Amino acid sequence: xxxxxxxxxxxxxxxxxxxxxxxxxxxxxxxxxxxxxxxxxxxxxxxxxxxxxxxxxxxxxxxxxxxxxxxxxxxxxxxxxxxxxxxxxxxxxxxxxxxxxxxxxxxxxxxxxxxxxxxxxxxxxxxxxxxxxxxxxxxxxxxxxxxxxxxxxxxxxxxxxxxxxxxxxxxxxxxxxxxxxxxxxxxxxxxxxxxxxxxxxxxxxxxxxxxxxxxxxxxxxxxxxxxxxxxxxxxxxxxxxxxxxx
Amino acid sequence: xxxxxxxxxxxxxxxxxxxxxxxxxxxxxxxxxxxxxxxxxxxxxxxxxxxxxxxxxxxxxxxxxxxxxxxxxxxxxxxxxxxxxxxxxxxxxxxxxxxxxxxxxxxxxxxxxxxxxxxxxxxxxxxxxxxxxxxxxxxxxxxxxxxxxxxxxxxxxxxxxxxxxxxxxxxxxxxxxxxxxxxxxxxxxxxxxxxxxxxxxxxxxxxxxxxxxxxxxxxxxxxxxxxxxxxxxxxxxxxxxxxxxx
Numbered sequence: 001x002x003x004x005x006x007x008x009x010x011x012x013x014x015x016x017x018x019x020x021x022x023x024x025x026x027x028x029x030x031x032x033x034x035x036x037x038x039x040x041x042x043x044x045x046x047x048x049x050x051x052x053x054x055x056x057x058x059x060x061x062x063x064x065x066x067x068x069x070x071x072x073x074x075x076x077x078x079x080x081x082x083x084x085x086x087x088x089x090x091x092x093x094x095x096x097x098x099x100x101x102x103x104x105x106x107x108x109x110x111x112x113x114x115x116x117x118x119x120x121x122x123x124x125x126x127x128x129x130x131x132x133x134x135x136x137x138x139x140x141x142x143x144x145x146x147x148x149x150x151x152x153x154x155x156x157x158x159x160x161x162x163x164x165x166x167x168x169x170x171x172x173x174x175x176x177x178x179x180x181x182x183x184x185x186x187x188x189x190x191x192x193x194x195x196x197x198x199x200x201x202x203x204x205x206x207x208x209x210x211x212x213x214x215x216x217x218x219x220x221x222x223x224x225x226x227x228x229x230x231x232x233x234x235x236x237x238x239x240x241x242x243x244x245x246x
Numbered sequence: 247x248x249x250x251x252x253x254x255x256x257x258x259x260x261x262x263x264x265x266x267x268x269x270x271x272x273x274x275x276x277x278x279x280x281x282x283x284x285x286x287x288x289x290x291x292x293x294x295x296x297x298x299x300x301x302x303x304x305x306x307x308x309x310x311x312x313x314x315x316x317x318x319x320x321x322x323x324x325x326x327x328x329x330x331x332x333x334x335x336x337x338x339x340x341x342x343x344x345x346x347x348x349x350x351x352x353x354x355x356x357x358x359x360x361x362x363x364x365x366x367x368x369x370x371x372x373x374x375x376x377x378x379x380x381x382x383x384x385x386x387x388x389x390x391x392x393x394x395x396x397x398x399x400x401x402x403x404x405x406x407x408x409x410x411x412x413x414x415x416x417x418x419x420x421x422x423x424x425x426x427x428x429x430x431x432x433x434x435x436x437x438x439x440x441x442x443x444x445x446x447x448x449x450x451x452x453x454x455x456x457x458x459x460x461x462x463x464x465x466x467x468x469x470x471x472x473x474x475x476x477x478x479x480x481x482x483x484x485x486x487x488x489x490x491x492x
Contacts, residue, residue, distance in 0.1 A: 016269075021264065021267050022264045023262075025268070026264070062492060085360070085374075086368070087373075088375075092367075094492070097487060110367075112364040112367065113360060115361070118257075118331045118361060121333040121358065126338035127333075128331075128333050128334050129334075129335065129336075129338070130382075130388070131393070131396050133377070134379075135377045149403055153402050153403035153405075154379065154399065154400070157398075234342070239342050239343065240339060241339060242340065244308055244343070245308070
C-alpha cells in the first residue's frame with residue numbers, strides 16, 4: 001500500500017512567472033501531477049514544460065477537484081492550480097468541501113498567491129490604499145439581487161470597489177447596473193480603472209471615470225476598480241490617498 | 247551626472263521567504279539600497295544579509311519615502327519594502343504622492359505581493375471564497391465613524407469581513423465595537439478566524455465565533471476574518487461555500 005499523497009492548492013498569481021511566489025513554484029516543481037482549468041495549465045506548461053498535466057474545462061470544478069483528491073489518495077503529490085489567490089474565489093473552498101464529502105484524509109495545503117485586485121492595482125497606480133470591497137459580478141452561483149445589494153452597501157460606505165468577473169458572453173448588463181448603483185453615491189468624475197489580462201503578455205489598462213466608462217472596453221478578462229470619493233488621477237496613475245500629511 | 251535611478255515599491259508578502267514573489271526577490275537582490283520600517287528590514291536582513299539597509303520607525307512614512315526618492319534620484323536602485331501587498335494599505339500610494347510633490351521624474355515600479363487577508367485565509371481554511379470587505383480599524387488617518395459605517399454596510403451586505411490593524415496599544419475598543427455592529431446582522435455562531443503573525447515563525451490561529459470571541463486574543467499582529475451567513479467550520483477549518491453542487 002502506498003503512502004497517502006499530498007494535495008497543494010496553489011494560487012499562481014496573475015500569470016507571469018515573476019509574480020508567482022517561491023512556494024508556488026516549489027509546489028508545482030515537486031508535484032507528480034498538475035491539475036487545473038485548461039487556460040491555467042496552458043500558462044504553466046510554458047514555465048514548467050516537463051510536468052504532467054490534467055486539464056478540465058470551465059464549470060467542471062467539481063470533477064476537477066474529485067480527480068485531484070483521487071490522485072492524491074493514490075499516493076501522488078498533486079498541485080491543483082488556479083490563477084490569482086487560491087483562497088479568493090479560488091479552488092481552496094471546494095477542495096476542502098469535496099475532501100470532507102469524500103471522507104478523504106489526504107493532507108491539503110493551500111498556497112496563497114497575488115490576487116487579481118492587487119495585480120490590477122499595481123498596474124493602475126495605487127488605487128487600493130484604503131478600505132475596499134471585492135465583489136464578483138458573476139451570478140452563476142449568487143443571486144443577482146444579492147450582488148447588487150453588496151454594490152449598493154459598498155458604495156454607501158465609500159469603499160473602493162474591485163469588480164471580479166465584470167462581464168461574460170452571457171452577462172453583459174451587470175456592469176452597467178453596478179455603475180448605475182455606484183453613481184447614486186459617487187460623482188461622475190470618480191476614477192475607474194480597467195485592467196485586462198493583468199500580468200500577462202497582452203496586458204492593457206484604461207483609466208476612465210464613472211460618468212464616461214465605455215462598457216465595451218470590459219470583458220471577462222478584466223478587473224475593474226472604482227475609486228472612493230478621494231481617489232484621483234495624476235500623471236496617468238489612479239491614486240487613493242490615505243491621509244498622510246505630505 | 248549619474249543616470250536617474252529606479253524605485254521599486256515591493257510588497258514582500260506575509261514574511262516567510264517562500265511567500266515572496268520572484269519579482270520581489272529579484273528587486274531586492276538587485277537594489278543598491280533597501281528602505282523600510284525597522285520590523286520589515288529586520289525580516290529581510292535574514293534572507294538578504296549582504297544588502298545595505300536604511301530603516302525608519304513607525305509613523306515615519308513621509309520621511310522614509312523622501313529618503314527613498316532622494317536616493318533613487320542620486321542614481322541608485324532602491325527597494326522600498328513593506329509586508330503584504332505594497333498596494334493594499336502599503337507604501338505605493340504615498341510614494342506616488344511624494345514623487346509628484348517633489349516633482350521627481352524617477353521611474354517607479356510597484357511589485358504586488360500576497361496581502362495579509364490571503365495569507366491569513368490560507369491558514370484558516372478557505373473563508374474568502376465569496377464577496378468581501380477589507381477594512382482597517384486604525385483611526386490614525388480615518389475618522390472612526392467612517393470606519394464603523396463601513397463595518398455596518400459590509401455587514402448588511404453579508405460580505406465576509408477581513409479586519410486589518412484590529413487593535414493597537416492605544417486602540418483597544420474598536421474591535422469590540424465592530425463585533426457589536428456585525429452582530430446586529432449575523433448570528434452569534436458566525437465563525438471568526440484570528441491569525442497572529444501569519445506566515446512568520448510564531449504564527450498562530452484561533453477559530454472562534456461572533457458570540458464568544460475573546461478580545462484579549464487579538465493584538466496588532468493579528469488579522470481577523472469574520473464569515474458571512476454561509477461560513478461554517480469543519481475539521482478545524484473555516485470555510486465559506488460558493489454554491490457548487492457537490
